[in-house]
Structure formats: C-alpha cells, structure tokens
Amino acid sequence: MGKIVGGFVLPHEPGLFFTPKEAAKPQLLEVHAAYDRVRDRIGELQATTVVVIGADHYVLFGPQCLPNFLIGIGDVTGPYEKFPGVRQDEIPNNRELARHILQHGRVHGFDWSASKSLRVDHSVGLPARICALPNSTVKGVIPVYLASGVEPLIPIRRAYEVGGAIRAAVEAADADERVVVIGSGGISHWVGMPRMGDHNEGFDRMVLDCVVRGDPEPLFALSDAEIIEQAGNGGLEIRNLACAMGALPGRSGALIAYHNEPDWVAGLGFAEIHAAA
Amino acid sequence: MSSEAVEVALYDLGVKREARTGFASDPEAFLARYALTSEEAAMIRDFDVAGLQARKVSPLLTMGFWTMNHPSRSLRDYLAHLRACQ
Structure with a gap:
C-alpha cells in the first residue's frame, strides 16, 4: 500500500x-533557501x-486541445526552457504508479487525460529538478497539469478533488510507495497584463493561511x-495549491517562506503540509 | 468576433519557428492561413496587444506573441505599450 507522506506548495x-x-x-538567496528546505524535507520524508x-x-497545450487535468x-523530459545549471533531459517517471493513478481515477469518476510523451515546462520541471x-x-x-492558467479553467473545488483522487489511488496501490505531492504555482501575479510586476x-x-490551516x-x-x-x-494557479491540499485533506502545515520583490513577477509562497493529522 | 482563430494564430506564432519565419517575411500571407476577419488580422499584424486583450485573448498569448515576434522582443516594451493604451 502506498502512502502520502507529505505535501508542499x-x-x-x-x-x-x-x-x-x-x-x-x-x-x-532566501528564496533559494526555501527551495532547499523543501528539497531537504522531501529527503527527510524518504519520499x-x-x-x-x-x-x-499556453505553450504545451494549444487551443486545439486543452486538458482539464492531465x-x-x-x-x-524538461523543462523546455533553458536555465543555468538545470538539466533538460529525461526526468525519471514512476510509470507504474502514474498509470495506476490514471486507471484508478477513471474507475472512480476522474477522467484523466494522459500524455505518453511529455516535455514539461518550468512549473513542473523546476520543482522536479530542484527539489x-x-x-x-x-x-x-x-x-x-491542471487547467489552471488557460481558460476553460478547472473549478477550484474540482482541483481539490483531483488531489483526493491522487491520494485514493496511492493508498490503493500495491507498491510500497512513499509519495510527496507538490502544488506548484505563484500566488498573486499578472502575467502579460498591464499590472505585471505587481503583488497583493x-x-x-x-492563501498561504488556508494551506497552513x-x-x-x-x-x-x-x-x-x-x-x-x-x-x-496568475493567481488562478492557486488551483495547483488546492490540489496538493486535496491530497492531504484537513491536514495542517507550516509556512516555510513568503517573499515578494519588485523585480519578481509573483508573490512567492512556500509551505509544507504535514501528513499527520 | 471570435477569439479562437486569433488564439490559434498567436499560439502558433509563440511556439512554432516556421510560423514566426512566415509571419516575419510576409504577414498578410501568413495570416491568410487562419480564419481571421480583416480586423483581427490587422490587430495581429500591428501588434495591437491591448486591443487583442480587450477582446478577451489570453494575456499569456499576447505576451508570448510580442516577445517572440515583435522587432524589439522586449517585455519592457510590451508592458509599456499595454500601459500606454490603458
């Protein structure tokens, strides 16, 4: 049986x-220290x-096909964007567990879209590589990937429920997996809008208080x-945070860091969600 | 006005090198491949990103379109243009 051992946003x-x-x-450097903290906690949790x-x-998926949750x-592979010191080649996938989550979800009312070959962007690739x-x-x-940036958007409640579907599938898995779930998203940010660079x-x-409580x-x-x-x-990405919360329903957590600076696009929030009630 | 064909064109111009090359060499011929009205085609040709956003085109696409195709390719110029149109 698998187990969700922790979550992060x-x-x-x-x-x-x-x-x-x-x-x-x-x-x-303080922001990087927060990423390092997440990395180290994933190790301590023996994920x-x-x-x-x-x-x-609006890069991976075009107007011709926009998955609700994939x-x-x-x-x-990825991330497709080039960052100094960040590899872009294969990211090892747990194919067996991924296919189990898909099949378990489809049997239980969650019609996952699937990708058999996926080049991820920074939203998945950076946490994968860094943390x-x-x-x-x-x-x-x-x-x-959730429809959390491009309309039509997944409802926030449904994003939370998808997190619950991930949890249910992990707990129904035969393999003795220790799984960490990361909700990757900036909080306030105006991407490509006149207010880009502003924060709230x-x-x-x-939002972080909701996660921690x-x-x-x-x-x-x-x-x-x-x-x-x-x-x-960009604030619509809180769906990703809600999804991670849904994988650890009712669990409280702890704030790791919050930063915003004029040079940065988003309000940057880091928090851990504890697996123990 | 439908924003779907505009979004297809801007998506292609954001992610496909051959689209960018075609647009740069002959904008009118490139835009004729899409089911655009003359007004829509003119807004893309003229980099009228504020007008496109006013018609509910995704800012993710207008930003990518500008930074990958505009002669300046500058995010600073893109934001200055948007703000000047407010």
Missing part, C-alpha cells in the same frame, strides 16, 4: 533561476515518488473574476 517563477546563485542578492502539479502557460504516464530529484530516495517524478501580499498570505473553503468561495481582480490571471 511552492512557486515556479522562471526569473528566479536565470541568475546563478553566486550572483544572487540576499533576497534571492520514493514526487507528484508535481503544474500549470501550462497526467504524464510515459516519457518525461525532488536531488534526493537519492526519489526514484520518479509524476507530472500533473494580503491575498497571498490569505488545511482549510480550502475560502479558496472555493473565490470566483475567477475575484481572483483576477485581486491576484491577477
């Missing part, structure tokens, strides 16, 4: 990774597989129009 702002650590200012929930930014069950794969215990990273710390901390209800109550008004179109 973290941002995936590309700009953080274009500057080498050696040239980073103190604020950026064998990490599920990373990301958002397409799982990578085969070859995985998951440096741990020797981690044998595979399973990519999941109050909104960001409200294990309470998704305030997130469910937000309309997409309210999110865009308060946190930009």
